Amino acid sequence: MPDLAAPLIEWYRDNARDLPWRRAGFGAWGTLVSEFMLQQTPVSRVIPLLEAWLERWPTPADLAAAPPADAVRHWANLGYPRRALWLHRAAVEIRDRHDGIVPRDVDDLLALTGIGDYTARAVAVFAYGDRHPVVDTNTRRVLARAVDGRSQPGPAAKRDLADMSAILPASVPDAAVVNAAAMELGALVCTARAPRCEACPLSDRCAWRAAGYPDTGDTRVKQARYEGSDRQARGAVLRVLRDAPAHDVASTDVVPDWPDLVQRDRAIDSLVADGLVEAVYGRLRLPR
């Protein structure tokens, strides 16, 4: 396999975006919060809410001391509000089990609510500078093309970590840069839809390019239609509860004009099951 690390490091030095979580001294808590928010939400929508969040809750203990409802409310329209609940739970776990300090050990990080293979290693590498493979969807696409000669990556798999490890340099700081650079390249150049191969530092050693950009198929799962979905109904219910001035609404007054009231009630039930909503005496509210 050709060396991918050296050109990635050089390219990153000249092309990395100036993002808040890359500032010196941003802190492990800031990194952790940013990674939660970036799970499936674009950078441009995360930045303003991240900064407001960290001003309000500068440490894990600050968030842990707040009711979960505040976390869900301040998550605003970032989407997938379960992440707000999970981040709050993780803050409580960090306070109770780690003396309020974001853990550095990958297994300790993996044990926190809402943290999986990607986020655990992203915190260990980007906040603490340790040497681990960090694999997100951008990295998987870069490796699928440059190494495997495929047009799109397959579904995420455990194997991805070993594949990334195979291109990491021995130097600890260099390995961190390569992790960041692979993600950044996938975000800016080796994109899903219209890759800018003419601007790619790996073009002279890319297996997909060498093979003539074959369409090797796309096994990624398509997102279900949003319009009319239960997810849309859940979003509408939760929006009402987030914005309720009294923080408390009668069940029957939540999106009463929803076109399918069976679906609305199913959405409420599932939100209660997820812990995102509490039902008390026929009224609904965010969890305290």
Added chain:
DNA sequence: CATGCGTGGTT
């Protein structure tokens, strides 16, 4: 391993 889970910008 497949599925469900928000929201809004881009093509």
Added chain:
DNA sequence: TAACCAAGCAT
């Protein structure tokens, strides 16, 4: 303009 896409996770 409907479909696509976005630093995943738990179950």
